[in-house]
Amino acid sequence: MELSKRQETILRIVKDEGPITGEQIAEKLNLTRATLRPDLAILTMSGFLDARPRVGYFYSGKTGNQLLGEHLRKLSVKEYKSVPVVCQEETSVYDAICTMFLEDVGTLFVVREGGILTGVVSRKDLLKSSMGTRDLSSIPVGVIMTRMPNIVSCELDESLLEAASKLIRNQVDALPVVKDAESGDGVEVVGRITKTTITKAFVELGGGEAV
């Protein structure tokens, strides 16, 4: 949303001198209160200003980008997660690579009985181990995976934005979406959020189609 010059001026006045009434702003600009009403309404409804009866207008401290951020923060992990692809600790590195290609994913989650998360194995982990070893069928994934509790995960009711932020901060390609196991022991994997998920959401937000 683009602000007009007059709206920018009002924003600056309120920022410097708020709380301030509509009448006082009008006076400063040599305009009538009625002339300013649409501008003040726009600034208030779009979230740039806060208004309190009998006190006046406050600067909300939010920029246009922050308001856009508020929109983004409403997207949730629950809406965007995709199905997790899993293997077991005993799965061989060879079979893990095959699963990765067959399912066309970049990260496998390692689980034990009941879907309880025990580790994560990435394309990078598999590439590293495939360089040094002759017989990929003889090494179990459990040996090369990143193991709990050193795994960054997210939960269903988290925002997609927070998940994206974790991907960047921790330099990982995927997060398991987890919930507490019913047994009370560990967490269950119920989905995955990857950089592909975020890229798709970005395309959707832009009005494009993400297949």
Add this chain to the structure above:
Amino acid sequence: MELSKRQETILRIVKDEGPITGEQIAEKLNLTRATLRPDLAILTMSGFLDARPRVGYFYSGKTGNQLLGEHLRKLSVKEYKSVPVVCQEETSVYDAICTMFLEDVGTLFVVREGGILTGVVSRKDLLKSSMGTRDLSSIPVGVIMTRMPNIVSCELDESLLEAASKLIRNQVDALPVVKDAESGDGVEVVGRITKTTITKAFVELGGGEAV
């Protein structure tokens, strides 16, 4: 930006009956023109409605998400691209994997003299070839890479949104940013856009910090 109930109603009226004047809308709602003025101003300035003097209000056909999309479309490849990491066709698969780990990237661009793009090699390509082969030092990257012209790329003045859309449509993790070579023969690699780039842009838009 959240619309009020009255603004939603106005939007529906204009959608169904536009072009329509402010007076006519006011009449339909049993309100005065003055009461509606702020709402009409908000809807026009935020892009939901178009207004033409002496004719009336039109529905712009844009939804809130489309307006957000307009903001996104302003982000450019030029602003967000990162440095490309390259190798030559003669580089061995072994050395390519080492470069990938050392530079911490998921895709290498293969170039010849003058930085002219000849191919792309992904972590997936390297993983595949490392599975079947004993001696990774003896295979050149030229044998396993995706070769021009089968490479999806983007240009400096393209929007980041279009680049994100190409990543998804073509199921690749990275795009080379290219420009026509001065020699007139082929394209030169000047940057890269990856799903990490898009995820960082997403975090930034949301007001977070992407390191």
